[in-house]
Amino acid sequence: MAKNDKNFSRRDFLKTSGIATGALIGGGIIGGLIGANTNQQDTASSPPGTPQESLGSPGGVRGLVFFKNNAEFEILNQATERIFPEDDLGPGAIGLGVGYFIDQQLSGSYGENSKEYMQPPFYEGGITQGYQSRLKRNEMFRQGIQLMQQEAQSRFNANFVDLEGEQMDEILTAFQEDEIQMKGTTSLFFFRLLRQATLEGAYADPIYGGNHNMEGWRMKNFPGHQTAYINEIDSEDFVDIEPQSLGMEH
Amino acid sequence: MVTTLDSVDVVTVGVGWTGGIIAAECAKEGLKVVGLERGRERGTEDFSIVHDEYRYAIRYELMQDLSKETITFRNNRQQRALPMRQLGSFLLGEGLGGSGTHWNGQTWRFLPYDFQIKTMTDEKYGANKLPAEYTIQDWGITYDELEPYFDRFEKTAGISGEDINPFWGQRSSPYPTPPMKKTPILQRFETATSNLGLSPFMLPSANLSEAYENPDGQQINACQYCGFCERFGCEYGAKTSPEITVVPAARETGNYEIKFNANVVEVMKEGDRVTGVRYYDTQTFEEFIQPANVVVLTSYVLNNAKLLMVSEIGQQYDPESGQGTLGKNYAYQILPGASGFFEEQMNTFMGAGALGMSVDDFNGDAFDHGDMDFIHGASLSMTQTGSRPILHNPIPPDTPSWGADFKRASIENYTRTLGVGGQGASMPHRENFMALDGTYKDIYGVPLLQLTYNFTDQDRALHSYITEKAAEIMQEMGAKTVVAGNPISDYDIVPYQTTHNTGGTIMGADPATSVVNNFLQHWDAENLFVVGAGNFAHNGGYNPTGTVGALAYRCAEGVIRYSREGGSLV
Numbered sequence: 001m002a003k004n005d006k007n008f009s010r011r012d013f014l015k016t017s018g019i020a021t022g023a024l025i026g027g028g029i030i031g032g033l034i035g036a037n038t039n040q041q042d043t044a045s046s047p048p049g050t051p052q053e054s055l056g057s058p059g060g061v062r063g064l065v066f067f068k069n070n071a072e073f074e075i076l077n078q079a080t081e082r083i084f085p086e087d088d089l090g091p092g093a094i095g096l097g098v099g100y101f102i103d104q105q106l107s108g109s110y111g112e113n114s115k116e117y118m119q120p121p122f123y124e125g126g127i128t129q130g131y132q133s134r135l136k137r138n139e140m141f142r143q144g145i146q147l148m149q150q151e152a153q154s155r156f157n158a159n160f161v162d163l164e165g166e167q168m169d170e171i172l173t174a175f176q177e178d179e180i181q182m183k184g185t186t187s188l189f190f191f192r193l194l195r196q197a198t199l200e201g202a203y204a205d206p207i208y209g210g211n212h213n214m215e216g217w218r219m220k221n222f223p224g225h226q227t228a229y230i231n232e233i234d235s236e237d238f239v240d241i242e243p244q245s246l247g248m249e250h
Numbered sequence: 251m252v253t254t255l256d257s258v259d260v261v262t263v264g265v266g267w268t269g270g271i272i273a274a275e276c277a278k279e280g281l282k283v284v285g286l287e288r289g290r291e292r293g294t295e296d297f298s299i300v301h302d303e304y305r306y307a308i309r310y311e312l313m314q315d316l317s318k319e320t321i322t323f324r325n326n327r328q329q330r331a332l333p334m335r336q337l338g339s340f341l342l343g344e345g346l347g348g349s350g351t352h353w354n355g356q357t358w359r360f361l362p363y364d365f366q367i368k369t370m371t372d373e374k375y376g377a378n379k380l381p382a383e384y385t386i387q388d389w390g391i392t393y394d395e396l397e398p399y400f401d402r403f404e405k406t407a408g409i410s411g412e413d414i415n416p417f418w419g420q421r422s423s424p425y426p427t428p429p430m431k432k433t434p435i436l437q438r439f440e441t442a443t444s445n446l447g448l449s450p451f452m453l454p455s456a457n458l459s460e461a462y463e464n465p466d467g468q469q470i471n472a473c474q475y476c477g478f479c480e481r482f483g484c485e486y487g488a489k490t491s492p493e494i495t496v497v498p499a500a501r502e503t504g505n506y507e508i509k510f511n512a513n514v515v516e517v518m519k520e521g522d523r524v525t526g527v528r529y530y531d532t533q534t535f536e537e538f539i540q541p542a543n544v545v546v547l548t549s550y551v552l553n554n555a556k557l558l559m560v561s562e563i564g565q566q567y568d569p570e571s572g573q574g575t576l577g578k579n580y581a582y583q584i585l586p587g588a589s590g591f592f593e594e595q596m597n598t599f600m601g602a603g604a605l606g607m608s609v610d611d612f613n614g615d616a617f618d619h620g621d622m623d624f625i626h627g628a629s630l631s632m633t634q635t636g637s638r639p640i641l642h643n644p645i646p647p648d649t650p651s652w653g654a655d656f657k658r659a660s661i662e663n664y665t666r667t668l669g670v671g672g673q674g675a676s677m678p679h680r681e682n683f684m685a686l687d688g689t690y691k692d693i694y695g696v697p698l699l700q701l702t703y704n705f706t707d708q709d710r711a712l713h714s715y716i717t718e719k720a721a722e723i724m725q726e727m728g729a730k731t732v733v734a735g736n737p738i739s740d741y742d743i744v745p746y747q748t749t750h751n752t753g754g755t756i757m758g759a760d761p762a763t764s765v766v767n768n769f770l771q772h773w774d775a776e777n778l779f780v781v782g783a784g785n786f787a788h789n790g791g792y793n794p795t796g797t798v799g800a801l802a803y804r805c806a807e808g809v810i811r812y813s814r815e816g817g818s819l820v
């Protein structure tokens with residue numbers, strides 16, 4: 001099967017949604033539009049049991065606390081979706097709300113590096129010496145996202161969000177291969193951060209804004225917060241347990 | 251302005267396992283003890299919403315705040331040492347209980363071979379088995395001498411285990427509680443290793459198989475196999491930790507006080523005695539001096555060494571000349587192993603931090619090293635600690651690390667992958683050591699500790715030998731694909747490995763080659779004791795804390811005896 005068939009493709013979505021490209025300026029807005037104005041049931045990313053919610057924005061319009069405009073946020077969404085795409089197993093990063101998770105994390109202690117040693121002097125260092133940048137994580141994300149857009153323009157003369165999946169992958173691969181010049185950090189480092197944050201958003205407890213409706217956990221058969229397995233752990237068979245979030249406790 | 255407080259009998263720097271054990275034993279004997287802990291008070295009641303992988307396992311809620319203090323690191327002396335700016339390779343503790351709150355609880359006794367490694371290796375293989383730059387030495391104490399203290403620690407902690415391993419030293423009493431559940435996953439390992447002629451046994455665990463009251467009258471509950479154990483606190487009070495055992499035991503005497511948010515920056519010394527410690531209140535930045543008759547450093551391997559260095563107590567080790575003892579013999583851990591991908595789904599998300607089975611057939615000197623270019627070995631275990639979804643994305647080789655294929659493979663294999671893991675011994679090397687950094691400082695203005703460390707040829711040889719054994723076991727377990735661990739090259743401080751740092755303040759029989767004697771009493775200051783895995787002259791093939799606990803009980807006895815009699819204890 002061609003890679004693209006399994007993946008959510010921006011183009012396909014545009015075709016089926018019938019919404020003009022111009023309206024697609026941000027996940028929050030498009031999500032809201034679709035949820036409110038169209039009955040977009042046919043997008044496979046709608047998690048079962050939540051028919052009103054749609055691609056791009058679980059929960060409808062949600063606010064941004066770090067990103068200052070939807071264009072940046074939408075680039076993040078598309079990049080994370082390429083890393084963790086929707087498929088027949090279930091939603092991808094967009095459907096899981098990974099972008100919102102990352103947005104919130106970037107505005108807090110994660111983005112501000114508040115538990116990291118950030119004192120100068122800064123030197124590049126060897127690979128075995130780890131993070132040596134003076135940039136905070138949220139500065140890296142902002143720069144990385146701008147560069148994705150720049151790469152889209154220079155390689156394809158288009159906005160990142162309007163690229164075909166393979167074109168986005170080409171750009172992400174260039175980041176991963178450390179081919180993109182970044183200031184104060186390397187594109188490989190940024191790529192790893194982005195990949196890791198995507199997985200975190202897919203699988204962290206939904207109290208953090210991602211892992212929408214625990215769909216990340218469901219795909220993986222991880223039951224989340226259970227008080228104990230003392231009665232199940234001897235079982236010879238795999239035990240399928242309905243997941244539970246810390247946020248659902250009575 | 252510095253405020254000098256009233257003097258006490260004993261002050262400990264840090265309140266983890268070592269600080270807690272010293273406090274309980276000394277306070278029970280009527281000594282007035284103060285524990286200075288840089289972090290905050292915390293306990294079981296704080297862990298009711300702890301099943302949160304992101305907060306605790308990824309963002310390191312319970313661990314050291316590196317914005318205040320870290321270490322610097324380089325692989326060798328030619329490199330520029332740079333700060334460890336975020337946690338990775340090891341996860342340092344902070345707050346009541348130290349790392350004893352978020353540990354797994356795999357609780358071992360080092361082998362008789364470990365304590366006399368130099369003598370026994372020389373006797374069996376000749377004096378040149380390892381090149382001279384491997385600075386292995388005996389510990390100045392034997393297993394038999396330490397046995398009563400192992401016994402004490404295991405009874406305090408209520409360790410769950412079974413004494414059927416033919417390679418262990420003699421035990422004076424059985425494990426306080428029976429082993430944990432032998433789950434279907436562990437049974438696979440048991441069958442496979444038995445088929446291979448090895449001797450499997452249940453891993454000794456501080457997640458207790460049943461409720462237990464320890465000799466101090468402290469209650470430890472039965473483990474519920476909740477799957478959120480290592481990197482988390484236990485909401486059931488079932489993972490033995492300092493804050494549910496030795497700390498309350500010490501407090502109940504009325505002789506113990508813990509001061510939180512108290513960061514010690516110096517051990518005060520006058521002539522050949524220490525007089526107390528200087529610390530900052532981390533909230534107000536006020537400075538205090540806590541005078542004491544005895545100072546015990548219980549601040550973990552790294553800060554125990556750092557505090558001696560900044561206080562200029564003892565002679566700094568110099569790799570050029572081989573002279574000096576402080577900072578010498580830093581060692582770590584080698585992690586050989588193999589993953590197996592299976593057809594069927596297994597309950598990999600269930601587990602407990604120390605739930606496992608092991609074999610010691612390739613550990614210590616259990617096998618002949620005559621034809622090997624390394625000494626020692628590794629324990630090999632199958633543990634079922636509860637795989638959680640952010641950190642567990644196992645993919646077979648040649649799967650891309652992101653995108654559609656990654657997603658499918660990581661989801662598919664999440665419940666279909668097992669690992670056989672070794673904890674390989676780590677031999678000290680002349681070039682692996684700790685010193686003070688000349689550039690970087692902590693927020694109190696004290697230089698950071700500098701680590702110079704790399705894997706050695708001994709490590710690489712041991713790693714590849716044990717990796718093969720792990721792969722054989724995995725094959726026998728019936729995995730459809732077995733993936734042996736990659737060979738090791740340079741030590742990398744980024745990915746998590748283990749919090750089993752050792753050395754730097756090593757114990758021994760001779761002041762020329764060790765920092766403390768076998769009561770963990772400093773050779774240069776008789777009322778100063780230094781205890782922790784820093785005392786290890788090398789690292790063995792197990793987790794350290796069983797041996798650390800034994801040394802802490804030994805140290806407590808030394809402090810009590812010293813407080814009565816004075817003088818050197820050896």
Ligand SMILES: Cc1cc2nc3c(=O)[nH]c(=O)nc-3n(C[C@H](O)[C@H](O)[C@H](O)COP(=O)(O)OP(=O)(O)OC[C@H]3O[C@@H](n4cnc5c(N)ncnc54)[C@H](O)[C@@H]3O)c2cc1C
Pocket residue numbers: 263264265266267268269286287288289340341342343344345346347348349350351352353354355356357358480481512513514515548549550551553603604749750781782783793794795796798
């Ligand atoms: C995730 C994880 C899993 C582990 N699993 C196992 C296991 O299964 N088996 C095993 O044997 N070991 C395990 N360990 C290791 C084990 O936790 C440690 O060996 C043990 O807890 C060390 O005890 P300690 O008292 O020496 O130091 P710590 O527990 O680190 O306590 C030191 C205390 O001193 C305080 N301190 C440090 N510097 C200062 C200062 N300057 N002033 C004041 N206070 C200070 C710290 O805040 C800390 O509370 C694990 C560790 C980790 C992180």
Ligand code: SF4
Pocket residue numbers: 456457458472473474475476477478479480482483484485486487488489601602603
């Ligand atoms: S696995 Fe057991 S010991 Fe560990 S946290 Fe859960 S209940 Fe406590």
